[in-house]
Amino acid sequence: MTTATDDALGEGFAQGDESCLAEAYRRWGALVYTVATRKVGDPEEANDITQQVFVGAWNSRGTFDASRGSLKTWLMGITYKKVADAFDKRSRHLRSVEAATAEAGMPGQSTPVxxxxxxxxxxxxxxxxxxxxxxxxxxxxxxxxxxxxxxxxxxxxxxxxxxxxxxxxxxxxxxxxxxxxxxxx
CATH class of the missing domain: 1.10.10.10 (Winged helix-like DNA-binding domain superfamily/Winged helix DNA-binding domain)
Structure with missing residues (x-):
């Protein structure tokens, strides 16, 4: 269960209190980064995802609804969406490379997804x-x-x-x- 402190943090975050953003990052930034690193396998990409999560959360903070879950759970949901976006981007890139290779008449590389x-x-x-x-x-x-x-x-x-x-x-x-x-x- 969430504590009163967590509830106040979520409420302050939703209302635009920048100190709540800093506290949310302090508490869960490492968790977001760790999950992203484990999922995508690239520390640099995980850094980008972590930044995207907190910037995206801050920009859409008005959609946070504490009655649907904690701020941590909401941030983790955003994390999984950003990881999925990274996989989608990789997949599009691979398809583009394969299409360009085929267009150039070069033998395709055996780099299956x-x-x-x-x-x-x-x-x-x-x-x-x-x-x-x-x-x-x-x-x-x-x-x-x-x-x-x-x-x-x-x-x-x-x-x-x-x-x-x-x-x-x-x-x-x-x-x-x-x-x-x-x-x-």
């Missing part, structure tokens, strides 16, 4: 299609590595509801991936 990258992009897209509560529960489970009990405690949702959201979300993802021909057995 890794299965992990594609899986991540597909899952990110499908996760965005889930209802908000299922999305929140699954993101907290996968990205924050929280147990269902911890998710229940942090969100204030009953444990049974968290379990239901987890199951329904996973089933919906599985069904969507099977329909799209993306699921591997």
């Amino acid at each position: 890794t299965e992990t990258l594609l899986d991540h992009m597909v899952l990110t897209r499908e996760m965005e299609e889930l209802p908000d509560q299922q999305q929140l529960v699954l993101k907290m489970a996968f990205y924050d590595d929280l147990s269902q009990s911890q998710i229940a405690e942090r969100t204030g949702l009953p444990l049974g509801t968290v379990k239901s959201h987890t199951r329904r979300g996973l089933m919906r993802l599985k069904k969507r991936l099977e329909v799209d021909g993306e699921a591997h057995r």
Whole structure:
């Protein structure tokens, strides 16, 4: 659960208090950077993503709604979107290089997009299609590595509801991936 201090920080952030931005960066900047580094595998790109997260959060601070989750959770959601954007950019770049290589009549390079990258992009897209509560529960489970009990405690949702959201979300993802021909057995 969030503390009164966290609530006040989120409220001050949403209202444009620059000291709250500085405090949010102090508290969670390293976490954002670590997650970005683990996901993209490039420290320089992770630095860029971290900057994009905090600049983007500050610029859209009016959309932060503490009733939907903590400031930390909101920042982590932005982080995952920025990581997905970085993967999309890489994918577009690879397609451009392949197209230019083909246009020039040069033999193509054998630099396939890794299965992990594609899986991540597909899952990110499908996760965005889930209802908000299922999305929140699954993101907290996968990205924050929280147990269902911890998710229940942090969100204030009953444990049974968290379990239901987890199951329904996973089933919906599985069904969507099977329909799209993306699921591997």
